[in-house]
Amino acid sequence: MALRNKRTSAREKEIKKSPIGAVRRAQLITTYGVGSLIAMEDKSYIVSGLDTWKDNSRWGGALYEPRLQHWLGVTHFQLPPADVPTSGNGVKVRMFPTMYSCGTCQVLQQFRRFNSPEGKSICGACEKPLIPSRFVVACEQGHLDEFPYFEWVHKKTAPDAAKEHRLTLHSTGRTASLRSVVVRCSCGKEASLQGAFGRSAMEALGIRCSGRRPWLGLGTEQNGCPAAPRTLQRGSSAAWFPINRSALSIPPWSDSLQQRLNEHYAALNGAINDGVPEHAVLNLIKNTGMLKNSRFTAKEVLDAIYDRRTLESSARPDSDAEAGFEPANELRKEEYQKLFDGTANADRGDDFECVPPERDRDVPPPPGIQRVMLVKRLREVRAMQSFTRVEMPDPAGGDTRKAALFTGDIDWLPAIEVSGEGVFFTLDQHLLRQWERCPGPVQRAGLIKERHEVLLRRRARGDRPLDQVRSPVSPRYLLLHTLAHILINEWSLDSGYPAASLRERLYVSDDMAGVLIYTATSDSAGSLGGIVAQGEHRRLRTSLASALSRASWCSQDPPCMESEASGVDSLNLAACYACVLLPETSCETNNVFLDRAVLVGTPDDPQTGFFQSSQ
The missing domain is CATH 1.10.10 (Arc Repressor Mutant, subunit A)
Known part of the structure; x- marks a missing residue:
């Protein structure tokens, strides 16, 4: 009886734990997933690994998508916890960074040394709020550590062991630059943080990557990491990039x-x-x-x-190192075939229904379009596979940098399922192959391909020779990708859905030239019929003509159309927010690999545009 009472008492104490905040389930695989930094009130935390999450698969939290499970090597997926706040079974977090400063007395030290009252974040000496360190260091392999304030101040000099070394953080306020942020040591040394964000700033101090993984806890360091640590702002988007995988059912x-x-x-x-x-x-x-x-x-x-x-x-469709170009992988090929063929019949409980347009059968598809299918029901499972830091994953896929989400034996990944509707269409392969041989699209795609290969070589990890690094960018890919963007912008005006609620899914290879534009949400709002209606031939002809007309002129022209480099890492040509770019949730590649000239041509060469040559 005493033992049971003790356990009950411990359980009651656990139940009384107060939550520090709340986020949506979808954000736990896109914004605040494992390893990400999250600010709650006056503290900063890092989301803990999956081995600290509650296993709710036995209580209705399991998700299944056999193809995606097979690809990622897991037995099932699991919905992120959504327990009531007092249950104590939410997502666990750890304090990070642990270096804090007091805005009044300027002391800079670990949080535990401030003697702050339990549950609060105030300085024990002056009773003023504490501020978590604005800076952290991370490497491209996903490792994360505290900013080395002590080493930065002493700049490779041996500190005087006879003196006390206490750090303080000061802001002169003279400028908004890092020059005004000064770290001082009680030994007399001081240094501003100017230059701390340089690519080789940490290496110049002799600081190598510590291999720390604070989201997994103590003792999980990966020693010998060859990557160079970089200084980041704690709230920077570069501090965490999710790697998500998805599949249609x-x-x-x-x-x-x-x-x-x-x-x-x-x-x-x-x-x-x-x-x-x-x-x-x-x-x-x-x-x-x-x-x-x-x-x-x-x-x-x-x-x-x-x-x-x-x-x-069967053999797994793609290994991590061979995943390569996602629009052409085995998962997409299987989906492409089902979308192209459609479903002869579908039960009420099925998650997939794809049929050709019924109305206006006497109206052919728009010029350049070979086949249109209405996807009246679809289900997508989106899983978080890993994450990276410092530099975003390669937008074309194939990046082998993947930080661990857990230690130990975990056979599942966090995921969400979404339902919706969409329109699938393919381009005329005969016209497409003729257009792909034209010098205009070949030249423009070649510019982006060359820049992308430079980026890939810079990020290469030695797993393959640099002369074998190849970019998958092609005229066909630029065309399909940009076409999806202009149609999403156009349909957002006609269907009742904002552009941020629509998504693209591309199918691009020598044998595939398809686009699925769909809406997918976690509730029934994604299946109201507004997108499916856009796939009727007569309506599609009207919306495509309107979208191409808008794309033929941009309010930023002529600079936009004449641009030889734009976008992240100069991976776009004629594309800007006034004409082609979409909300990040809608695009598969973070708004790169876009060029509206491959749709409508240029003033000097109209035949560069596929829809100009297909008339």
Whole structure:
């Protein structure tokens, strides 16, 4: 009895933990995922690894998408916790950075040395609010550490052991630059933070990457990291870039039969692995209750189990090092085929329904468009695979920098599922191949391709020779990507959805030239029919003509059209926020690899535009 009471007391104490804040579930894989820094009131925290998250898969928190599970090598996905605040079962965080300063007495030291009262962030000496360090150091491999204030002040000089060394942080206020931020030591040394953000500033001090991973706790350092640490602002976007992967649920995995099987698959597959006879497995299927109120038989369920076993035993579509160009990977190829062919029929409980337009069958698709399909139902699972720091992941895919989300044995990843609708269309392959041989689009795509390869070589980690680094950028990719952008902008005016609610999904290879524009939300608001209506041939002809007309002229012209380099890392040509760029949530590649000239041509060469040459 005493032991039980002790446990109860401990549980009651845990329940009384106060939450420090709240974020939406979707933000836990896009903005505040594992390893990210989050400011709450007057403190700064880092989101802890997955091994500290509550396993809620047994209470309805598990998500399944067999193709994506197979690609990422996990048994299931899990919704981020969404417990009531007093449960204590939310996402765990750790204080980081631990260096704080007092704005009144200017003392700069670790938070614990301020003797702040429990639950507060105030200086024990002057009782004024404390301020977390504005600066941290990170490397491209995802490691993160405190800014080395002590080493910065003493600049490679051996500190006098006979003197006391206490740091203070001062702001002269003379300028807004880092020159006005001065760190002083009680030994008499002082230094401003000017130059701290230089690419080689830490290396010049002899400071190498510590390999620290504070989101995973103490003792998880990765010693010997060769990357150079860089100074970052604590709230900088460069401090955390998520690496998310997604997949559409397509037949047979979108069928209601597979949905019923998800929860019971592990147990039934285990029985088969243990050599249980088929008739006994059929009885197990009946005893699960999954056949209740369904039209399926136990034999159909068993066949579905073997289908999934075949998927699991097959080679993984892409390894991390070979993932390469995402619009052309195996997952996209499978989706492209299902979107192109459509569904002959769909049950009420299926997650995928794709049909050709029914109305205006006498009206052909717009010039240059080969096929249009209306995706009346779709489900997308978006999972967080990893993250990087300092430099964003390569927008074309294939980046091998992936920080760990956990220590130990975890067989799941955090994910969310979204439902919606969309329009899928493909370009006329015959016209496309003719256009791809024209000098205009080849030259313009070549400029972006060359700059992208320079960027890839600079980021290369030695896993392949520099002369083998190749960019996947092509005229076809620029065309499909820019076309998706102008249609999203156009449809946002006609469909009732803002541009930020629409997304693109590109399918680009020698055999694929397709675009899926869809809306996908975590509730039913993504399936109101406004986007599907845009796919009717007559309406699509009107909206495409209007979108091309808008793209032919930009309020920033002529500089926009004549630009030879724009966007992040100069990976755009004729593209700006006045004509082509979208909210970041809508674009797969953070608004790079865009050029509206490949759509409408240039004043000097109209035939550079695909839709000019296809008339």
